[in-house]
């Protein structure tokens with residue numbers, strides 16, 4: 001794990017897919033960088049899901065087959081020097097009615113609050129992925145591990161008001177780390193807490209306060225050996241996504257899929273972020289997801305060997321900030337906001353999109369310094385422009 005030193009070219013905040021991809025880009029560019037992660041294990045939403053019975057997938061492994069998605073995957077492929085995207089697969093989403101799979105045609109008249117998040121998964125064809133996203137995260141981590149600092153939560157931004165730039169971040173309330181440029185991949189809504197209120201204009205504070213996102217709740221199941229996945233799923237490695245609809249009184253749905261080879265299944269639902277820290281609300285929403293799964297497939301306790309629930313706070317949704325330069329606050333032009341909720345895409349594609357955009361911004365702001373014996377690349381100090 002990383003040792004800290006005086007001044008970095010780049011500090012990246014958050015070691016999920018976005019932060020790790022960006023860190024690999026910094027490594028490729030030969031920059032002096034540090035990746036800070038609040039939790040004890042990197043990976044964010046894709047951190048390994050390990051249970052006593054083995055490993056469970058951390059995502060649904062779904063990316064719609066679009067030109068943009070392929071372009072973003074190609075960027076990650078280049079960093080990992082591996083092929084990640086296979087052919088497009090026609091695996092139309094399904095739903096379950098009276099115990100049978102039917103094509104999923106939409107939510108009809110159900111009043112679904114998180115409908116745009118689910119719509120992301122209601123697309124076909126999908127890209128057949130050569131490896132699952134949790135493995136991408138592992139491989140990225142291998143590349144940048146020596147520059148990752150875990151249990152390092154950024155609790156404050158230090159603004160140099162005279163030079164109008166971010167000069168440092170404080171981690172865990174007491175340690176100061178300085179860099180020329182900073183990338184923030186955490187939730188946009190937490191920025192108001194990270195800046196001293198006096199450092200931001202009222203307009204910026206109000207804009208950030210409006211940033212509303214969603215928290216992802218997931219249920220990962222390991223099935224017993226005798227369990228046979230229901231018939232009717234596409235007989236390919238990447239089985240169809242299945243939408244499970246609640247009744248009119250419990251409209252929020254869940255989406256998920258079976259992984260026949262691993263004998264597991266993963267299910268996903270969303271709650272508004274303001275309820276993400278309300279354990280009773282989140283617990284109730286998780287029980288609802290479990291009820292939908294058990295009801296759809298008539299699963300009894302014997303069909304489930306173990307289960308793991310996860311909560312990824314404020315990671316989903318789309319937010320637009322009206323700033324002079326995209327993804328930058330006027331008060332701190334050397335802080336690039338790379339949270340996926342700022343992307344026009346969603347989910348994994350949004351994470352890869354923000355890492356790509358942030359990397360392009362970084363390259364555009366690199367200067368060559370003639371330091372003998374070799375030429376070095378350094379990040380231009382935007383605050384002094």
Ligand SMILES: Cc1cc2nc3c(=O)[nH]c(=O)nc-3n(C[C@H](O)[C@H](O)[C@H](O)COP(=O)(O)OP(=O)(O)OC[C@H]3O[C@@H](n4cnc5c(N)ncnc54)[C@H](O)[C@@H]3O)c2cc1C
Nearest residue numbers: 014016017018038044045059060061062154186218347348
């Ligand atoms: C179960 C599940 C299945 C999914 N399946 C799919 C799928 O099939 N297809 C799809 O498109 N999308 C899917 N998604 C969504 C997708 O995984 C995420 O959108 C994506 O991984 C987000 O990556 P990220 O790095 O941007 O954010 P995150 O994974 O949230 O990582 C952000 C990291 O930043 C850290 N952080 C935040 N603030 C600070 C701070 N102040 N200091 C230090 N560290 C900080 C957090 O601890 C976290 O580790 C799924 C999500 C879940 C939960």
